[in-house]
Amino acid sequence: MSVLPDNSPDQPLPVVVVGAGAAGLMAALFAARAGADVTLLEGGxxxxxxxxASGGGRCNVLPSETQLSDFFTHGSEKAMRNVLRSWPLDAVTRFFTDDLGIPLKTEASGKVFPRSDSARDVLQCLLDACGAAGVRLVTRAKVHAATQVDANTWQLRLADRPALYARQVILATGGLSLPKSGSDGTGWRVTTQLGHTLTPRFPALVPLTISEPTFRALAGVSIPATLEVRQHNKLIGREVGDILFTHRGLSGPAILQVSRHLACDGGLERQLTMHFGEVDWREQLADGRGGRTVAMAIRPHLPRRLADALIERAGVPPETRLAGLKKPARKALMQQLERCPVAVNGTEGYRTAEVTAGGIPLTEVQLKTLESRVAPGLFLCGELLDVTGRLGGYNFLWAWVSGRRAGQAAAKRLLDTAG
Ligand SMILES: Cc1cc2nc3c(=O)[nH]c(=O)nc-3n(C[C@H](O)[C@H](O)[C@H](O)COP(=O)(O)OP(=O)(O)OC[C@H]3O[C@@H](n4cnc5c(N)ncnc54)[C@H](O)[C@@H]3O)c2cc1C
Incomplete structure (x- = not known):
């Protein structure tokens, strides 16, 4: 790690990147490769x-395919596409394999991981590339405020250190998720002090909480399900994948994917329903041959505890023979199996969320450069901006692409003004 070089209002550092996460490392690397002298400040x-911490320590570095619907913004999808298209997925993939030298593998789920299954390898290769490009990394350098001294100089105020001066500043301080990793929202405080606004923000890709004891008693049960979220009977979200019952509520990939529909403002008024398993339940309940009972029709297809909980929720005795099943009882069972309503009462919050949805609106940056329209000379990238991806490497894709764009643009601005 480096020490801060001398600097002053008369001799500002050329490019300072704040935040050495995914977006900041990429921004620093591409600014340095474009010829700028780069200092990368990390608060932690x-x-x-x-x-x-990503991908369970394996780092799901990219997805294998992408489309616009894999990302969410409160603003214009066209604006988001503009940035994403600046570095197409196959070129980003080649950058990781050929430039950084990280062999990758694509799993059946479509997620791309380093072949070594080691997130540490991904980070080390990024740090090595930054080092080779001449990036100066300074840790324990937390920025609390940024002020524009004049058209060409920024003052950055740091905790326990003298103020620092910079020509171009790139903010890559992340969102609010997993605060112990260093992203605690300071970056957003800095930008709102400068006049930026924020869209509503909420934890996304986050486990959901429920209070119903019948479901909470199922902690540990995992099963494929089809999840649907409705608002006033209109379908607004659908996911197929595994879910996991936990002591607090529900988790698993499919739950994380739909969570943003319920975690947003007013989201708890929406209805979440689950279709369990991969069988035709109507057919199962219709087959009353040989004195089959409700329990015999359901238990073979679901984990035992879940099967019994659903039968109990339907209010039907498990030993009821299917041949004698009354219409209301059949309807109640079908509802539990195919459109099981779940009363979600919240989320596990930023502590466990993978990302923060929302942030600085894309209308407040120049899309070609990611330079702030509110504070020229300041560039913004990563989770700080109002773009959120699905589970599966999409959030890193956004961080890599937006970081590179901001880094290249800040260096170009520096070299243009110097020349
Ligand atoms: C547990 C977990 C697993 C995940 N797994 C995946 C995955 O497998 N694939 C995927 O695509 N996405 C994954 N994500 C999401 C992904 O990690 C983020 O989308 C991505 O890291 C955002 O990058 P960023 O650079 O914008 O922010 P961050 O990675 O949060 O980096 C911000 C950096 O800025 C520093 N910082 C903050 N404030 C200041 C300040 N004021 N001064 C100086 N430094 C500061 C922080 O310490 C941090 O190092 C995961 C997230 C979590 C929490």
Whole structure:
């Protein structure tokens, strides 16, 4: 790690990147490769902690396919596409394999991981590339405020250190999720002090909480399900995948994917329903041959505890023979199996959320450069901006692409003004 070089209002550092996460490392690397002298400030003791924690320590570095609907913004999809298209997925993939030298593998789920299954390798290769490009990394350098001294100079105020001066500043301080990794919202405080606004923000890709004891008693049960979220009977979200019952509520990939529909403002008024398993329940309940009972029709297809909980929820005795099943009882069972309503009462919050949805609106940056329209000379990238991806490597894709764009643009601005 480097020490801060001398600087002053008369001799500002050329490019300062704030935040050494995914977006900041990429911004620093591409600014340095474009010829700028780059200082990368990290508030914590170590860079890239979220990269290390990602994908269960394996780092789902990219998706294998992408389309616009894999991303969410409160603003214009066209604006988001503009940035995403600046570095197409196959070129980003080649960058990781050929430039950084990280062999990758695509799993059946479509997620791309380093072949070594090691997030540490991804971080180390990024740090090595930054080092080779001449990036100066300074840790324990937390920025609390930024002020524009004049058209060409920024003052950054740091905790326990003298103020620092910079020509171009790139903010890559992340969102609010996993605060112990260093992203605690300071970056957003800095930008709102400068006049930026924020869209509504909420935890996304987050486990949901429920209070119903019948479901909470199922902690540990995992099963494929089809989840649907409705608002006033209109379908607004659908996911197929595994769910996991927990002591607090529900988790698993499919739950994380739909969570943003319920975690947003007013989201708890929406209805979440689950279709369990991968069988035709109507057919199962219609087959009353040989004195089959409700329990015999359901238990073979679901984990035993879940099967019994659903039968109990339907209010039907498990030993009821299917041949004698009354219409209301059949309807109640079908509802539990195919459109089981779940009363979600909240989320596990930023502590466990993978990302924060919302942020600085894309209308407040120049899309070609990611330079702030509110504070020229300041560039913004990563989770700080109002773009959120699905589970599956899409959030890193956004961080890599937006970081590169901001880094290249800040360097170009520096070199243009110097020349
Ligand atoms: C547990 C977990 C697993 C995840 N797994 C995946 C995955 O497998 N695939 C995927 O695509 N996405 C994953 N994500 C999401 C992904 O990690 C984020 O989308 C991505 O890291 C955002 O990058 P960023 O650079 O914008 O922010 P961050 O990675 O949060 O980096 C911000 C950096 O800025 C620093 N910082 C903050 N404030 C200041 C300040 N004021 N001064 C100086 N430094 C500051 C922080 O310490 C941090 O190092 C995961 C997230 C979590 C929490």
């Amino acid at each position: 003791k170590k860079p890239g902690l979220k990269i290390l």
